[in-house]
Amino acid sequence: MPEPKPLPLATYPAPCKRHITGSVTGTSIDSITIAMSYHAQTKHHLDHYARSLGYLDWATQPDPFRIFAGAVRIDLPLAADGLGTPYADLFTPLAVPTQTLDLRSIAILFELALGLSAWKEFKGNRWALRCNPSSGNLHPTEGYAILPTRLQVEAGVYHYVSRDHCLEQRCLLDGSAAAELAEALSPGSFLVGLSSIHWREAWKYGERAFRYCQHDVGHALGAVRYAAAALGWSALLLDWLSDDEVAAILGLDRAEDFAGVDRHDREHPDALILVSPAPVQVPPRALPVATIRAGHWAGQANSLSVSHMDWEIIDEVANATWKPVTDPPEYVKHTPLPPLVSACRTSAATLIRQRRSCVALDGQTSIPADTFFQMLDHLLPRQGVPPWDMLPWSPLLHVGIFVHRIVGLAPGLYMLERDRLIHDRLRAAVQPTFLWEKVTACPEHLPLYCLMREDLRRTAQIVSCHQEIAAEGAFSLGMIADFAETIRSKGAWWYRRLFWEAGVLGQVLYLEAEAAGVRSTGIGCYFDDAFHELLGLAGDEFQDLYHFTVGGPVEDHRLMTHPPYAHLYRT
Numbered sequence: 001m002p003e004p005k006p007l008p009l010a011t012y013p014a015p016c017k018r019h020i021t022g023s024v025t026g027t028s029i030d031s032i033t034i035a036m037s038y039h040a041q042t043k044h045h046l047d048h049y050a051r052s053l054g055y056l057d058w059a060t061q062p063d064p065f066r067i068f069a070g071a072v073r074i075d076l077p078l079a080a081d082g083l084g085t086p087y088a089d090l091f092t093p094l095a096v097p098t099q100t101l102d103l104r105s106i107a108i109l110f111e112l113a114l115g116l117s118a119w120k121e122f123k124g125n126r127w128a129l130r131c132n133p134s135s136g137n138l139h140p141t142e143g144y145a146i147l148p149t150r151l152q153v154e155a156g157v158y159h160y161v162s163r164d165h166c167l168e169q170r171c172l173l174d175g176s177a178a179a180e181l182a183e184a185l186s187p188g189s190f191l192v193g194l195s196s197i198h199w200r201e202a203w204k205y206g207e208r209a210f211r212y213c214q215h216d217v218g219h220a221l222g223a224v225r226y227a228a229a230a231l232g233w234s235a236l237l238l239d240w241l242s243d244d245e246v247a248a249i250l251g252l253d254r255a256e257d258f259a260g261v262d263r264h265d266r267e268h269p270d271a272l273i274l275v276s277p278a279p280v281q282v283p284p285r286a287l288p289v290a291t292i293r294a295g296h297w298a299g300q301a302n303s304l305s306v307s308h309m310d311w312e313i314i315d316e317v318a319n320a321t322w323k324p325v326t327d328p329p330e331y332v333k334h335t336p337l338p339p340l341v342s343a344c345r346t347s348a349a350t351l352i353r354q355r356r357s358c359v360a361l362d363g364q365t366s367i368p369a370d371t372f373f374q375m376l377d378h379l380l381p382r383q384g385v386p387p388w389d390m391l392p393w394s395p396l397l398h399v400g401i402f403v404h405r406i407v408g409l410a411p412g413l414y415m416l417e418r419d420r421l422i423h424d425r426l427r428a429a430v431q432p433t434f435l436w437e438k439v440t441a442c443p444e445h446l447p448l449y450c451l452m453r454e455d456l457r458r459t460a461q462i463v464s465c466h467q468e469i470a471a472e473g474a475f476s477l478g479m480i481a482d483f484a485e486t487i488r489s490k491g492a493w494w495y496r497r498l499f500w501e502a503g504v505l506g507q508v509l510y511l512e513a514e515a516a517g518v519r520s521t522g523i524g525c526y527f528d529d530a531f532h533e534l535l536g537l538a539g540d541e542f543q544d545l546y547h548f549t550v551g552g553p554v555e556d557h558r559l560m561t562h563p564p565y566a567h568l569y570r571t
């Protein structure tokens with residue numbers, strides 16, 4: 001994807017109550033139909049792409065940085081260099097010493113999760129890269145900290161500005177309000193909030209953009225979980241909250257703070273994550289929403305674009321998938337597996353910040369089978385092991401893999417089942433001619449099957465919108481969601497959760513590729529039904545939600561790279 005041109009500083013619908021009329025876990029049958037039709041309408045097909053402008057309107061390019069003018073700014077120290085936690089230790093429960101919760105450790109969390117990782121320059125244009133990747137580098141995701149206690153800064157709600165590595169004080173909580181929030185959370189915990197500005201992606205990608213925003217939320221969730229793990233902390237998605245509550249806590253429903261800002265430039269509430277020094281046994285059941293809403297709010301949001309284009313279908317799917325309040329999920333018990341192994345002693349802080357997407361792969365680098373199996377092992381959930389311990393549900397996505405260059409493994413099509421319970425349904429849904437041979441060279445607990453032995457490089461490239469990176473890597477893959485049943489039985493808002501899980505899978509693959517000395521790229525552009533046809537999938541029981549490629553990168557030496565925060569001169 002071409003990089004967007006940077007824009008000098010310039011500024012969705014307002015979060016509003018949606019038509020949620022009950023029946024399936026809080027969402028209406030209508031909402032489910034809308035989510036399913038959105039998905040069908042935004043497929044790329046071999047003979048036409050999902051609707052978009054078709055060209056880049058540079059005059060309306062959205063500002064990638066949100067700021068709240070007038071809010072008190074708290075500069076954060078750039079302290080991630082000082083954190084020596086080896087990447088390998090993240091996966092051994094209790095191996096990482098718990099860092100004290102203070103401004104320095106919160107600064108590290110945000111630097112490693114959502115901070116800048118570099119500036120790139122080409123022919124006088126500069127653009128920032130971040131630790132969390134984003135489709136087209138458009139970065140729709142905004143980050144927040146909700147601090148219940150005074151930590152060199154007052155208790156309150158803060159917006160994170162990645163460019164300036166600072167917190168903007170959006171809401172100040174006085175003593176009793178802060179105490180009420182602290183009471184609701186486990187001791188020493190705080191919250192991280194995520195929201196999305198859909199327009200940032202829609203500007204370039206039109207109707208398919210809503211999918212990309214959800215992928216990006218998933219990547220950001222993964223990024224927060226890994227950063228917390230590097231500090232010895234746990235992180236858990238509080239998935240029972242409604243979007244109305246998340247909007248209120250983050251101040252996104254405050255019309256007065258978005259006065260003069262076009263509705264497209266407003267933020268859609270996504271997630272609240274409980275970050276704690278210790279694994280959370282009993283997540284909070286209620287948060288003092290009204291108290292936070294009644295706090296002392298400050299700051300005026302900036303406008304992001306001078307004008308906007310309406311993509312009505314995005315408003316419709318955002319409405320339909322608006323999350324209602326639900327019961328706290330049952331605590332998921334994953335099947336116990338042997339301990340997760342990683343050989344990478346590089347510090348997690350270094351690895352996270354060096355993560356990059358590759359624009360080209362060399363078509364030569366191969367990966368040893370053991371390394372490949374280890375990467376796949378990281379895609380399986382284990383109790384208390386990041387990042388999967390943050391999602392309060394069992395895996396709903398499985399992985400169809402094009403093996404191109406794995407030493408000791410025949411090229412072909414493989415399937416990793418991330419939950420063994422899916423086996424019979426998945427097997428019944430795909431081509432009856434598939435081999436379903438369990439790969440015997442891999443650890444016994446890895447449910448990896450060979451479906452077909454064949455050189456599928458050309459096929460992989462075609463289904464990923466003809467992008468060579470899908471053929472030139474050691475392997476590429478498509479993530480297959482248990483789609484229709486999940487949405488029909490759990491509610492339309494699960495449409496977003498499925499993409500979040502895909503994004504977390506992507507974040508694992510990005511970091512695992514770096515740890516293995518290779519590189520990877522998320523691929524949001526793929527021909528949905530072409531991949532379904534290859535697998536023999538008909539109907540919408542299973543749907544392909546994201547592609548990925550991993551291999552030996554080819555650097556683009558035309559681009560200059562600058563350090564992320566040279567412009568701040570801060571330590």
Ligand SMILES: Cc1cc2nc3c(=O)[nH]c(=O)nc-3n(C[C@H](O)[C@H](O)[C@H](O)COP(=O)(O)O)c2cc1C
Nearest residue numbers: 001129133134135136137215356357522523524525
């Ligand atoms: C959801 C998602 C979809 C993406 N799709 C593509 C794609 O189809 N082709 C591609 O070359 N890169 C793709 N990328 C890579 C982005 O362009 C890349 O993350 C972005 O430019 C930022 O660069 P970085 O990952 O090096 O920080 C995708 C990334 C994400 C997160």
